Amino acid sequence: xxxxxxxxxxxxxxxxxxxxxxxxxxxxxxxxxxxxxxxxxxxxxxxxxxxxxxxxxxxxxxxxxxxxxxxxxxxxxxxxxxxxxxxxxxxxxxxxxxxxxxxxxxxxxxxxxxxxxxxxxxxxxxxxxxxxxxxxxxxxxxxxxxxxxxxxxxxxxxxxxxxxxxxxxxxxxxxxxxxxxxxxxxxxxxxxxxxxxxxxxxxxxxxxxxxxxxxxxxxx
Amino acid sequence: xxxxxxxxxxxxxxxxxxxxxxxxxxxxxxxxxxxxxxxxxxxxxxxxxxxxxxxxxxxxxxxxxxxxxxxxxxxxxxxxxxxxxxxxxxxxxxxxxxxxxxxxxxxxxxxxxxxxxxxxxxxxxxxxxxxxxxxxxxxxxxxxxxxxxxxxxxxxxxxxxxxxxxxxxxxxxxxxxxxxxxxxxxxxxxxxxxxxxxxxxxxxxxxxxxxxxxxxxxxx
DNA sequence: CCCATGCTAGACTAATTAGTATGATTAGAT
DNA sequence: ATCTAATCATACTAATTAGTCTAGCATGGG
Numbered sequence: 001x002x003x004x005x006x007x008x009x010x011x012x013x014x015x016x017x018x019x020x021x022x023x024x025x026x027x028x029x030x031x032x033x034x035x036x037x038x039x040x041x042x043x044x045x046x047x048x049x050x051x052x053x054x055x056x057x058x059x060x061x062x063x064x065x066x067x068x069x070x071x072x073x074x075x076x077x078x079x080x081x082x083x084x085x086x087x088x089x090x091x092x093x094x095x096x097x098x099x100x101x102x103x104x105x106x107x108x109x110x111x112x113x114x115x116x117x118x119x120x121x122x123x124x125x126x127x128x129x130x131x132x133x134x135x136x137x138x139x140x141x142x143x144x145x146x147x148x149x150x151x152x153x154x155x156x157x158x159x160x161x162x163x164x165x166x167x168x169x170x171x172x173x174x175x176x177x178x179x180x181x182x183x184x185x186x187x188x189x190x191x192x193x194x195x196x197x198x199x200x201x202x203x204x205x206x207x208x209x210x211x212x213x214x215x216x217x218x219x220x
Numbered sequence: 221x222x223x224x225x226x227x228x229x230x231x232x233x234x235x236x237x238x239x240x241x242x243x244x245x246x247x248x249x250x251x252x253x254x255x256x257x258x259x260x261x262x263x264x265x266x267x268x269x270x271x272x273x274x275x276x277x278x279x280x281x282x283x284x285x286x287x288x289x290x291x292x293x294x295x296x297x298x299x300x301x302x303x304x305x306x307x308x309x310x311x312x313x314x315x316x317x318x319x320x321x322x323x324x325x326x327x328x329x330x331x332x333x334x335x336x337x338x339x340x341x342x343x344x345x346x347x348x349x350x351x352x353x354x355x356x357x358x359x360x361x362x363x364x365x366x367x368x369x370x371x372x373x374x375x376x377x378x379x380x381x382x383x384x385x386x387x388x389x390x391x392x393x394x395x396x397x398x399x400x401x402x403x404x405x406x407x408x409x410x411x412x413x414x415x416x417x418x419x420x421x422x423x424x425x426x427x428x429x430x431x432x433x434x435x436x437x438x439x440x
Numbered sequence: 441c442c443c444a445t446g447c448t449a450g451a452c453t454a455a456t457t458a459g460t461a462t463g464a465t466t467a468g469a470t
Numbered sequence: 471a472t473c474t475a476a477t478c479a480t481a482c483t484a485a486t487t488a489g490t491c492t493a494g495c496a497t498g499g500g
Contacts, residue, residue, distance in 0.1 A: 028446085028447085042351075044348070044351070044352075046266060048486080048487060048488085049487080049488060049489080050486095050487080050488095058447085058448085059447060059448045059449065059450090060448095060449090060450095060488095060489085061447075061448075061449090061489095061490085061491090062446085062447060062448080064488095064489070064490085065446080065447085069488080069489075070488065070489090121351075124347060124348065124350060124351060125348075126408070127344060127347045127348060127403065127407060127408065128264070128344065128345075128347060128348020128349065129348065130344060130407055130408050130409065131262075131264070131341075131344060132264075134409055137407075137408040137409050138409065138412075138413055140408065141404070141408055141409075141410050141413045141414055142413060142414075145404065145410075145414065146413070146414050149414075164424070164427075164428075165424070165427065166420055166423065166424045168416065168420075169416065169420040169421055169423070169424035169425075170424050170428060172397075172401070172416065172421060173397040173421065173424060173425055173428065174397075176396065176397040176398075176400035176401055176404065177392075177393040177394075177396040177397040177400065178396075179400050180396035180397065180399050180400035180403070181392070181396055183347065183400070183403070184361070184365065184396065187347060187350055187357075188346070188347065188350050188357040188360065188361055189350065189354055189357050189358065189361075190361050190365075192358075193358055193361045193362060193366070194361055194362075194365065194366050194369075196388065196389065196392065200386055200388075200389040201389055201392060201393065203386065203389070204384070204385070204386045204389035204390050204393060205389075205393055207384075207385065207432065207436070208384075208390065208393065208428055208429065208432040209428065209432070211431065211432035211433075211434075211435035211436050211439075212427065212428040212429075212431035212432040212435065213431075214431075214435050215431035215432065215434050215435040216427070216431050219431075248476085248477085268456080268457060268458085269457075269458060269459080270456095270457080270458095278477085278478085279477060279478045279479065279480090280458095280459085280478095280479090280480095281459095281460085281461090281477075281478075281479090282476085282477060282478080284458095284459070284460085285476080285477085289458080289459075290458065290459090441500100442499100442500085443497105443498105443499090443500085444497100444498095444499090444500105445496100445497090445498095445499105446495100446496090446497090447494105447495080447496080447497100448493100448494085448495075448496095449492105449493095449494090449495100450491100450492095450493100451490105451491085451492085451493105452489105452490080452491075452492100453488100453489085453490080453491100454487100454488090454489095454490105455486100455487080455488085455489105456485100456486080456487075456488105457484100457485080457486075457487095458483100458484090458485085458486105459482105459483085459484095459485105460481100460482080460483075460484105461480100461481085461482075461483095462479100462480085462481085462482095463478100463479095463480095463481105464477105464478080464479085464480105465476105465477080465478070465479095466475100466476085466477075466478090467474100467475095467476090467477100468473105468474090468475090468476100469472100469473085469474085469475105470471100470472085470473080470474100
């Protein structure tokens with residue numbers, strides 16, 4: 001990407017946002033990505049370039065001057081989108097909580113993504129296009145899923161209240177049950193067909209994990 | 221579907237399978253559906269009618285004489301496919317097993333679907349097309365997921381070794397963690413990116429559930 | 441003031457696609 | 471043998487699509 005190094009050297013226009021050529025390009029690029037994001041997330045990869053240009057409020061030619069072709073645009077977009085969802089999680093203050101509140105908070109944060117239309121659409125897109133774009137799935141797994149599981153695994157290992165024989169497997173089970181809840185309820189519309197509150201899922205998950213941990217500790 | 225009631229009244233050809241007009245139509249229909257199935261599962265709904273006709277070894281016109289249009293064909297197909305996966309499960313001999321072997325067997329059966337290309341492709345398709353064909357997701361949830369969870373919930377309720385406060389939530393967690401394992405490992409290709417054996421998942425899931433059940437029973 | 445650059449609008453190409461039409465071929469029923 | 475109905479191969483229409491091209495417009499830097 002031809003991004004010059006120089007920063008803006010002097011602005012002229014007071015009303016409009018400053019427009020260094022570099023800034024200008026960055027803004028256009030951003031504008032395109034916003035429009036493309038909405039369009040792809042709404043319509044899948046089959047969204048037309050005309051529709052994207054219209055949604056972005058940009059000439060079709062401009063799309064092609066910023067991104068060589070549809071696939072490049074899609075790839076760049078999904079890359080950025082996934083980056084955006086990379087879990088900041090496992091913050092120090094979260095880590096400082098006692099086990100039960102920690103697990104509850106973690107589950108709540110995970111499930112709060114259900115309310116994010118972009119996240120839900122992204123999930124559908126990643127799964128739906130996983131045959132055509134295996135690379136996309138791979139990035140999703142590598143950037144989002146794997147680190148999340150790794151952190152949870154590490155937490156379980158470090159926490160002597162959670163003495164499981166196979167921390168990684170337990171982490172995957174916890175994480176998986178939550179992600180699948182999002183898929184069933186939001187992606188597939190289960191909230192209409194077979195609804196259940198997320199509190200019930202969270203409570204039972206925590207109960208099961210903590211009870212099992214106690215028993216596991218006892219039986220060693 | 222114009223299926224005449226009369227059965228075949230006399231066969232002539234010894235080599236070729238008997239061809240009552242009715243049987244003939246049923247065979248053609250079957251032939252079309254087989255081809256359409258492979259094509260849709262490989263390429264998603266964007267599979268072309270020409271490709272389907274070719275794969276089925278049938279003239280395109282014949283597709284349209286059996287199914288009014290692409291969407292009808294797709295709907296009929298997915299309907300039948302989902303029907304095919306409706307869980308026979310929870311057989312009497314399974315039910316007769318002690319709790320631990322029962323849960324293990326149930327999990328094994330669920331995860332054995334990972335090895336079925338049709339099942340994995342169906343999952344991808346149902347999720348991927350859930351925005352364009354919400355009806356498809358609904359049928360999937362109603363026919364496959366809901367009954368499975370209901371049966372497991374019922375089993376938990378009836379089994380005094382599994383005294384959970386919220387059997388349905390626990391059933392959903394168990395089921396969800398297994399389905400998500402299939403999605404992550406097979407649909408998204410996690411078996412290459414972040415592999416883990418299904419035994420570890422099954423063992424940990426059973427451990428967690430049984431330990432939690434013991435503790436739950438103790439603490440009441 | 442002028443010019444370079446990026447943008448726009450819209451026409452255009454070539455390919456693909458759902459669905460239709462046609463005329464030939466086949467095969468079972470009488 | 472002949473009639474009928476299904477099927478086939480193929481060509482066609484109309485719509486859509488990715489990607490290109492062109493000519494004009496805007497704007498900020500000199």
